Amino acid sequence: MKNTNYSPETHLILRWQQFCEDDKTAFSEIAELNYSALYHYGTRFTVDRDLIKDCLQDLFLEIWEKRHSLSGVAAIKPYLFQSLRNNLLRRVRKQSCFSDIHDDDVQDDLSPEISWIIQETDQLTSDRLKQAIDSLPKRQKEALYLRYYEDLSYEEIANVMGLQRQAVANYLQYGIHKLREYWSHSAILLVLCADFNWH
Amino acid sequence: MNNYADFRVTDWVEDGPFRRWVYYGEKAEFWNRFRQEHAGQLAEMDQAREILLAVRGPLEELSETEVKSLVGEILNGIPDEPTIRPLPWWRSNWLKRAAMLLLVLGVAFSMVRQQPGLKKLQTLVAEVTDFSRPETIEIVNTTRDIQLVNLPDGSSVLLKRNGRITYPAQFLPEQREVSLSGEAFFEVVKNPEQPFLVYSGGMVTKVKGTSFSIRANDGDREVELVVKTGLVEVYAQETGDNGSNTAPRKILLKPNEQVTLNRKSLRMITKTVERPTLLNIPAEVQKFEFKRTPLLEVFAELENTYGIDIQADYDAIAHCTLTARLGDEPVNEKLDLICAVVNAQYNIRGRVVTVTAQGCE
Numbered sequence: 001m002k003n004t005n006y007s008p009e010t011h012l013i014l015r016w017q018q019f020c021e022d023d024k025t026a027f028s029e030i031a032e033l034n035y036s037a038l039y040h041y042g043t044r045f046t047v048d049r050d051l052i053k054d055c056l057q058d059l060f061l062e063i064w065e066k067r068h069s070l071s072g073v074a075a076i077k078p079y080l081f082q083s084l085r086n087n088l089l090r091r092v093r094k095q096s097c098f099s100d101i102h103d104d105d106v107q108d109d110l111s112p113e114i115s116w117i118i119q120e121t122d123q124l125t126s127d128r129l130k131q132a133i134d135s136l137p138k139r140q141k142e143a144l145y146l147r148y149y150e151d152l153s154y155e156e157i158a159n160v161m162g163l164q165r166q167a168v169a170n171y172l173q174y175g176i177h178k179l180r181e182y183w184s185h186s187a188i189l190l191v192l193c194a195d196f197n198w199h
Numbered sequence: 200m201n202n203y204a205d206f207r208v209t210d211w212v213e214d215g216p217f218r219r220w221v222y223y224g225e226k227a228e229f230w231n232r233f234r235q236e237h238a239g240q241l242a243e244m245d246q247a248r249e250i251l252l253a254v255r256g257p258l259e260e261l262s263e264t265e266v267k268s269l270v271g272e273i274l275n276g277i278p279d280e281p282t283i284r285p286l287p288w289w290r291s292n293w294l295k296r297a298a299m300l301l302l303v304l305g306v307a308f309s310m311v312r313q314q315p316g317l318k319k320l321q322t323l324v325a326e327v328t329d330f331s332r333p334e335t336i337e338i339v340n341t342t343r344d345i346q347l348v349n350l351p352d353g354s355s356v357l358l359k360r361n362g363r364i365t366y367p368a369q370f371l372p373e374q375r376e377v378s379l380s381g382e383a384f385f386e387v388v389k390n391p392e393q394p395f396l397v398y399s400g401g402m403v404t405k406v407k408g409t410s411f412s413i414r415a416n417d418g419d420r421e422v423e424l425v426v427k428t429g430l431v432e433v434y435a436q437e438t439g440d441n442g443s444n445t446a447p448r449k450i451l452l453k454p455n456e457q458v459t460l461n462r463k464s465l466r467m468i469t470k471t472v473e474r475p476t477l478l479n480i481p482a483e484v485q486k487f488e489f490k491r492t493p494l495l496e497v498f499a500e501l502e503n504t505y506g507i508d509i510q511a512d513y514d515a516i517a518h519c520t521l522t523a524r525l526g527d528e529p530v531n532e533k534l535d536l537i538c539a540v541v542n543a544q545y546n547i548r549g550r551v552v553t554v555t556a557q558g559c560e
Binding site for chain 2: 024025027028031032035036039040043044053056057060061064129130132133141144145148149151176179180
């Protein structure tokens with residue numbers, strides 16, 4: 001157990017097994033390795049940073065509690081993403097005054113708590129592209145995020161979001177199509193913008 | 200080579216290496232060159248890039264320290280559970296950090312404390328000669344091996360064959376003084392309030408808490424010292440016959456610096472060495488950094504370094520591991536730390552250390 005020059009994935013799996021066997025150091029490493037990504041994912045659902053941190057704390061304490069039953073978890077990152085998502089949506093729903101709305105409503109409504117935030121200061125993305133992505137349903141945006149930024153597979157995204165694989169494929173296809181469509185409308189403008197942005 | 204030349208926006212967003220470049224700047228050189236060589240692809244690539252960045256959204260990065268402290272809070276929230284399998288609390292990172300912090304603080308301290316300079320050399324020197332005080336202990340290593348000497352303050356001295364060390368049974372409150380003839384490696388307990396002085400063959404060595412080797416054999420024309428850790432101050436001992444009232448030249452040495460004092464001319468020459476080995480004993484180069492090292496190996500290393508014999512219930516500690524940077528603490532402090540970590544007690548008698556451990560699960 002001395003030198004661990006494995007790939008990050010293998011390393012994470014090893015550490016996960018150690019964590020399941022009560023290794024606190026492994027647990028802390030797993031938390032440190034995944035915290036940022038989970039936090040950023042959390043910002044997809046709420047602007048309340050403290051709430052995200054709270055949920056992350058709950059999430060990790062919870063998995064520590066039940067560590068002995070977690071050695072069968074093969075896809076660690078999707079598992080963590082899914083857990084955070086469930087925790088966060090539950091909390092967000094509890095906070096909102098519409099306590100009995102359905103899952104879909106929560107995610108697809110433009111409620112302020114669950115808004116995607118695309119900052120104006122992000123200079124690399126043009127305003128109009130922001131508008132385009134803002135106009136996408138939340139679940140599509142989330143699927144795109146998990147697919148492209150987090151590099152998850154269709155199956156993993158399906159697990160995280162509680163969807164069928166085909167639904168994920170549809171979301172992704174539709175999402176990219178919409179973004180592309182926006183592009184063809186503003187192609188001329190963007191050539192200029194892109195040229196400007198690259199210098 | 201990929202068929203990148205024919206890629207469309209939808210292909211680019213699906214391409215892993217491309218995404219890693221957009222998101223993390225990976226292989227920037229390749230991509231910049233590619234962009235120059237495939238001007239026709241620029242529009243498609245830029246579109247894909249913008250889409251990917253829009254998908255990511257603004258990146259709100261948490262700093263590494265922030266993450267560490269947040270995770271630390273989580274770890275604090277874990278109850279110390281009296282379950283069937285007691286949690287080895289020492290496996291968490293805090294110990295490693297605490298050890299490092301101590302080390303850093305120690306070094307910082309010794310650096311800060313070196314500043315005020317030397318006071319009253321003459322009196323220091325005068326006191327040295329005053330070894331007529333009762334309860335002076337003298338130890339001569341007549342064995343063939345190195346011999347571990349534990350000083351009253353807990354500092355350790357590894358005395359080579361024929362080495363002789365003299366020290367009071369109890370150190371004075373204002374300073375710790377020992378005299379040495381022969382060769383020895385010192386690990387001095389850090390105590391800035393009570394400087395540690397070694398008198399050896401005309402050379403005075405003053406430290407606050409460091410490790411270093413001295414070679415001061417009676418017949419030799421020179422006295423040598425090399426620093427392993429910390430800061431060491433040396434100067435030639437006043438003989439009094441030149442009657443000068445100016446303070447002698449003192450030299451401040453850093454790790455891996457060596458000084459040679461000519462006993463006759465009192466000239467000191469310093470040089471930097473690659474490894475602080477003067478006596479060719481393991482302690483001079485031993486780093487004592489352990490990462491999940493089985494306790495058995497740690498003990499073997501201590502035995503080898505200090506010439507001691509550690510007796511323990513080796514079955515009980517078979518599963519114990521240690522993660523720590525023990526650095527230049529004297530052997531007592533190293534044992535203190537290890538035993539605290541594995542929940543054990545120890546007892547030193549001569550060169551035999553007896554460890555009583557519950558064992559680790």
